[in-house]
Amino acid sequence: VQLVESGGASVQPGGSLRLSCEASGPQCTGLCMGWFRQAPGKEREGVAAIDPSGAATYSDSVKGRSTISKGSAWNILLLQMDSLKPEDTAMYTCAMGQAYCYTLRPWNFQYWGQGTQVTVS
Numbered sequence: 058v059q060l061v062e063s064g065g066a067s068v069q070p071g072g073s074l075r076l077s078c079e080a081s082g083p084q085c086t087g088l089c090m091g092w093f094r095q096a097p098g099k100e101r102e103g104v105a106a107i108d109p110s111g112a113a114t115y116s117d118s119v120k121g122r123s124t125i126s127k128g129s130a131w132n133i134l135l136l137q138m139d140s141l142k143p144e145d146t147a148m149y150t151c152a153m154g155q156a157y158c159y160t161l162r163p164w165n166f167q168y169w170g171q172g173t174q175v176t177v178s
Contacts, residue, residue: 058082058168060151065173072177073139078151078170080132089158090134091166092125094147094175103161104149105136114159119145141177148172 064076076092091106105125107113113125124137134151150173154166 058153060153060168060170062149062151062170062173065149065175067176067178068141070142070177072141073137074141074175076136076138076149076151076173076175077128078134078136080134080151080153080168086131088153088155090127090151090153091158091161092134092136092149093152093161093163093166094145094149096147099147101150101163102147103163106154106158106161107134108158112159114161116161138175141175143177145175146177147175149175 059081060078062078087109089108092104093101094104095101104119105115107125122140126135128135151170152166153168157165
């Protein structure tokens, strides 16, 4: 399974971005998908995840400002981020996991992309 992110950019505070992740490889429907971020000098943080039923989980840091969703194709994952803050600056990475993804814990995700940079300043 390969995951490729896109959509990262530099934006001003209060701006919006939509991140996209495209999965390819062996059929991997039935897995949950999520977004993580890591800022320099900080630990990786789970941002949002969506399970096969469409149920979504968000971290407190982005709840109310972000929406995770599946694209029209099963292999597309989106993250709409609004009201961006400087503290949202990080490398955002897409991931897929088999279970317990609602925990937003990295060890529950088996497949990872390379990331896309979001800078808010």
